[in-house]
Amino acid sequence: MDKNEARLILQAYRPEADRDDPQMAEALRLAAGDPELAQWFAEEQAFDRAMAAHLETVAAPLGLKTRILANAPSPEEPRQWSWIVKLAGAAALLFLLVQVVSLIRGPAPAAAGVPDYAREMVSFIRIDPPLDMMSPDLGAIKGWLAKNELPPMEVPQRLARLQPVGCRVLSFRGHDVALICFRRGEDRLAHLFVVKAEAMPGMKAGDKPIYAAANGWSTASWVEDGRVYTIAVQGEQADVQRYLPSA
Amino acid sequence: MATLDFEKLVEDFYMPLYRFAFSLSRQESDAADLTQQTFLLWASKGHQLRDPSKVKTWLFTSLYREFLGRKRQQDRFVDAESNAEAVAAQTIPASVVNQLDADIVQRALFALEEIYRAPLTLFYLQQHSYKEIAEMLEVPIGTVMSRISRGKEHLRRALADRAGLTNSGEEGRLHG
Numbered sequence: 001m002d003k004n005e006a007r008l009i010l011q012a013y014r015p016e017a018d019r020d021d022p023q024m025a026e027a028l029r030l031a032a033g034d035p036e037l038a039q040w041f042a043e044e045q046a047f048d049r050a051m052a053a054h055l056e057t058v059a060a061p062l063g064l065k066t067r068i069l070a071n072a073p074s075p076e077e078p079r080q081w082s083w084i085v086k087l088a089g090a091a092a093l094l095f096l097l098v099q100v101v102s103l104i105r106g107p108a109p110a111a112a113g114v115p116d117y118a119r120e121m122v123s124f125i126r127i128d129p130p131l132d133m134m135s136p137d138l139g140a141i142k143g144w145l146a147k148n149e150l151p152p153m154e155v156p157q158r159l160a161r162l163q164p165v166g167c168r169v170l171s172f173r174g175h176d177v178a179l180i181c182f183r184r185g186e187d188r189l190a191h192l193f194v195v196k197a198e199a200m201p202g203m204k205a206g207d208k209p210i211y212a213a214a215n216g217w218s219t220a221s222w223v224e225d226g227r228v229y230t231i232a233v234q235g236e237q238a239d240v241q242r243y244l245p246s247a
Numbered sequence: 248m249a250t251l252d253f254e255k256l257v258e259d260f261y262m263p264l265y266r267f268a269f270s271l272s273r274q275e276s277d278a279a280d281l282t283q284q285t286f287l288l289w290a291s292k293g294h295q296l297r298d299p300s301k302v303k304t305w306l307f308t309s310l311y312r313e314f315l316g317r318k319r320q321q322d323r324f325v326d327a328e329s330n331a332e333a334v335a336a337q338t339i340p341a342s343v344v345n346q347l348d349a350d351i352v353q354r355a356l357f358a359l360e361e362i363y364r365a366p367l368t369l370f371y372l373q374q375h376s377y378k379e380i381a382e383m384l385e386v387p388i389g390t391v392m393s394r395i396s397r398g399k400e401h402l403r404r405a406l407a408d409r410a411g412l413t414n415s416g417e418e419g420r421l422h423g
Contacts, residue, residue: 052372
């Protein structure tokens with residue numbers, strides 16, 4: 001392998017995926033022993049990292065995940081009875097196995113953390129989200145959510161003073177999330193997300209709010225009466241703090 | 248394979264699939280449709296896949312085929328590889344790319360010919376080896392390598408142009 005071949009190969013190198021590839025390994029060895037090639041490769045890797053970071057900022061349209069989940073039919077099941085019998089047998093075995101493993105390993109770890117939840121919720125609201133129900137009346141919004149079997153909630157007072165815009169129902173790992181949007185100033189919104197506390201077993205009532213930031217948005221999450229409340233606004237931590245019940 | 252948790256699958260892959268779809272179609276609505284269609288295909292045909300480790304490749308390949316199918320309906324596919332202009336090697340430091348506005352960088356990437364755009368986007372999604380990319384795009388491994396290499400040359404030239412480095416050598420239009 002000469003230097004040109006090594007360059008061609010190393011341009012397609014992904015540290016996470018190709019480390020054990022024999023062709024890559026040979027090119028990497030060549031680069032390790034050649035200062036000029038090594039310098040070129042370091043710059044190439046930095047360029048790739050920069051590009052990957054920029055690509056990561058491409059955000060899917062709001063509600064795409066919800067739309068996919070809502071519109072997809074149930075995955076097709078095999079139709080033959082023999083398959084069903086085999087599947088039932090396999091499921092029974094799997095159930096037994098899970099029981100044994102859970103006895104050995106103890107309780108399952110928490111499914112999702114607050115940063116995951118906050119990041120995903122912010123991804124829905126980065127552009128003003130399409131709402132299921134629009135109303136300037138908070139009572140009507142809460143009524144609509146209750147009718148759609150969302151858990152009752154106490155909107156923090158400072159948020160309740162803002163003009164409501166409407167609401168929608170989102171999904172997070174199988175849990176329904178109520179989103180209420182409020183007008184905050186002329187062209188900005190504040191968003192309140194409420195989900196049952198089971199969605200995030202790691203959070204406890206009485207803990208201080210957990211703050212997170214993503215793409216210019218700040219969030220604060222806390223637990224109250226068996227529900228996780230999250231407020232999200234564009235701006236810094238101080239911008240979200242002002243709407244907290246304890247502010 | 249039907250037992251795979253569909254919601255988990257969507258959770259894990261809808262964002263990278265959307266990014267890939269957006270790079271191909273360059274339209275938000277088309278990219279969202281392609282992403283949704285891919286999961287619809289999975290819901291109806293995914294159970295035929297025997298090897299669970301191939302789910303990712305299956306999804307990306309299906310999305311790419313769907314895109315090509317739609318594209319063929321719209322216009323006759325022209326392999327631009329043979330017509331691609333030779334690009335003089337252009338150096339743009341990674342530090343400059345870091346400082347460029349994300350929108351500028353994405354536009355440069357998405358403006359590339361499709362034969363370069365598809366493998367490069369998959370490469371920069373950082374989830375696939377070059378062998379997986381070859382499998383997804385259904386081209387030989389050597390072709391993927393040369394397309395990534397030439398794609399990067401085109402990309403560097405486009406970024407240098409957009410950063411104002413091509414002619415004047417000045418710092419250019421940097422963000423922040």
